[in-house]
Amino acid sequence: MKKVIFSAIILVLTITATVSMQSCKKSDSPDVTQKTLYDTLGGTMMVNDPTHAGMQIEAGRLAIRSVVDSAIFVIAADANINVYFKVLLAEVTNGNTSGFMALSKNLTDFFCVATGAKNFTYGGKNMRDAHNPATNSRMNGKAANDDFDSFIADVVAAAKKNKVPDAIIAKLGAIINTLRSAVVQA
Numbered sequence: 001m002k003k004v005i006f007s008a009i010i011l012v013l014t015i016t017a018t019v020s021m022q023s024c025k026k027s028d029s030p031d032v033t034q035k036t037l038y039d040t041l042g043g044t045m046m047v048n049d050p051t052h053a054g055m056q057i058e059a060g061r062l063a064i065r066s067v068v069d070s071a072i073f074v075i076a077a078d079a080n081i082n083v084y085f086k087v088l089l090a091e092v093t094n095g096n097t098s099g100f101m102a103l104s105k106n107l108t109d110f111f112c113v114a115t116g117a118k119n120f121t122y123g124g125k126n127m128r129d130a131h132n133p134a135t136n137s138r139m140n141g142k143a144a145n146d147d148f149d150s151f152i153a154d155v156v157a158a159a160k161k162n163k164v165p166d167a168i169i170a171k172l173g174a175i176i177n178t179l180r181s182a183v184v185q186a
């Protein structure tokens with residue numbers, strides 16, 4: 001009888017040790033399968049930059065920059081919100097693309113960082129200051145909630161144009177939505 005009880009205790013101890021070792025493994029070791037949205041968009045893999053001959057660019061950044069540049073064009077043609085971009089549009093109409101290039105870079109950096117890129121930093125204004133005409137003279141008025149909805153619709157259209165899969169667009173939309181209260185100030 002003593003032998004049976006002893007064996008049972010050993011069995012329970014063995015199972016407990018195995019289970020706790022497994023749970024320890026799960027939480028202590030890095031999950032190599034966990035991808036950021038940036039990784040899903042191509043991540044740090046270097047590819048040829050189609051708009052800069054002889055240069056390479058991270059695939060994730062290229063995907064984001066392509067969507068950003070398309071989105072700027074979609075927004076420029078969107079009568080619901082293009083009035084906010086009056087300064088930029090006037091510059092471009094006059095053949096001055098410096099503001100467009102600066103916006104493209106800052107938006108690309110912003111979304112690279114927001115999706116989990118490690119090799120870029122965002123150096124522009126914070127979202128509240130960038131969208132307040134008092135702190136950004138390039139913002140022609142304060143945006144309202146429906147302007148924000150139009151902005152998201154335009155980014156989604158640009159992402160579809162660039163063949164970004166719907167599941168990724170949904171995640172991008174969710175990130176953008178977290179910034180609504182900072183951007184909407186009307």
Ligand code: HEM
Pocket residue numbers: 081084085086087088099102103106107110123124125126130131138139140143147148151176177179180183
């Ligand atoms: C979450 C959504 C948005 C994000 C992440 C975003 C991001 C940015 C960034 C990074 C800049 C550049 C700031 C700088 O250079 O310091 C910018 C500028 C600007 N944004 Fe937004 N924005 C958003 C929504 C909107 C909306 C809804 C509007 C208007 C309807 C808007 C209008 C503008 C304008 C007019 C500028 C200045 C453009 C220029 O340089 O001429 N943004 N935004």
